[in-house]
Amino acid sequence: MSDPKTNKARRGFIIKMMQGSALAATSGLGWAFLLQQQAAASPFAIRPPGALAEADFNAKCIKCGQCVLDCPYDTLDLAKAGDTLPIGTPYFIPRDTPCYMCPDIPCVKACPTGALDPNLTKIEDSRMGLAVIDIENCLSWQGLRCEICHRECPVKDTAISVEHHPRKLSKHAMFIPLVHSNACTGCGICEKACPTDEAAIRVVEPSLVQGKIGEHYRLGWKIDTPITEDFKPSIKPDRDVPATGLDYLNEGDF
């Protein structure tokens, strides 16, 4: 065991192993960084119908392009190396070619991995993105009669509705298009149709624009909002605190 030759060999072996592991670890770190950078770009891609949530889609998509080939409108494309989207994954640019919402959804049928969810059978249920309106540049919001997005929308009145508002002193009303996230499929036909130089209605990944109210808010004036006590914090304070709400206003001298 203590033979110097064996010791030297053992030492050499251990050093080799350590060098190997160091090389694997450093290159692995660099590699992992590259992967995470790529995956981080995915919120900017508008995916085909039925695409799973970002992380699951990135994992499951095998980048074969069968959805791209089976799209009858040539809407889809695979992200190329050097694009700012995750490499090899399908996406589309609605302003160039939107999704025309084929009722038989051939792209989803073509997907061999399930990255496009095979349970999506009604194209109206797809959520490729969410249309948002730039009200500073929308013609209708300026008071012109446009509403092209509403007329082109394949799920019009539920995804895009038009409300008329009175316009200050003028006797003409404004006809305002509004998008409803519970019905908008993100197909992008509105974005394609928008007549402004740069589209004033655009499809984006909902997480980039959608807020969240928070469960502790109660819209008491809405009939379907139950008035409950469950908004009180579940954690008991560790010391006595003043009474909640407005009660302190009624205390003391007036």
Added chain:
Amino acid sequence: MAENRQQRIGPNGRPVRPFVMPPTLTGKLRVWRYLILRRIVQFSTLLLFFGSAHWAWTIAETPIIMGNLSSSLLLGVIPLADPFAVLQIFFTQHLLEQEVVLGAIIVAGIYALLGGRLWCSWVCPINLVTDLASRLRRALNIPNAFSIGRHIRYIVLILTLVLSAITGVAAFEWVSPISMFHREVIFGLGMGWMAIVGIFLFDLLIIKHGWCGHLCPLGAFYSILGKYGLLRISFDAPTCTQCIECVIVCPEPQVLDFKKAGQEGLITSGDCTNCGRCITVCPENTLHFNLRPQIKKTTTSNPENPENPENQRSAA
């Protein structure tokens, strides 16, 4: 040098003859027969994918092959998929649909049955690039900038699976120059060509057979998968003079272990890509494509097994 070699006597007692390129075109074509066949298979694979995608090539009104080498649908019914890509996705802890799993099993089954790294030298589009680099390198006689072990690809293979599990995306598929190249040929060119140029320069100037022979985890995967497959290079030991012409052209020269090959009657290593280069340069007709069961039969029925350990020399 050539004269020197001619004076040498091989371990089988015969004079060592060098490989001489035949002067006639038919002779040359004979030497290049597997090379030409491989190029035909590689290009027609690319062309079938491209034609189905862009020129609507069909047979009986179904597209011939839709998709790319990562996953595709052959004749509208047979799913095919890259088994290594599917394995990586499994490591991201995602369950896949049956279609792609079946496709991966079909492809893995074919390569496991046929054996060797047939994928690498007969199908993979990167092989076109690395073969060109190694051909140029031999002509220009460029030495290695530094050397790395050929086992590194197995470490890269393990790293691929570990990273797939950690990052949640198929680690090699997201950087693979193979998928990138094939995808961009079919779906339009992006910056992928830079990766191809990178591999070409790496193989040409830095490490000989650097990508395919040292780093590529997909090659390592097929090495393991095809190790016990049917198609092998048989080795007729009594005729071998150890002129090492085969070792010079082989992209994986460590597989030409004459001692082991003499005992087994075939090249056993899974790293052999079944490219057939060695067969065509062998001046003694020692090497052949053969099916494993047939090789076993001939070597066991041949009692005069030419084992002479004194004269055996490993090719490493």
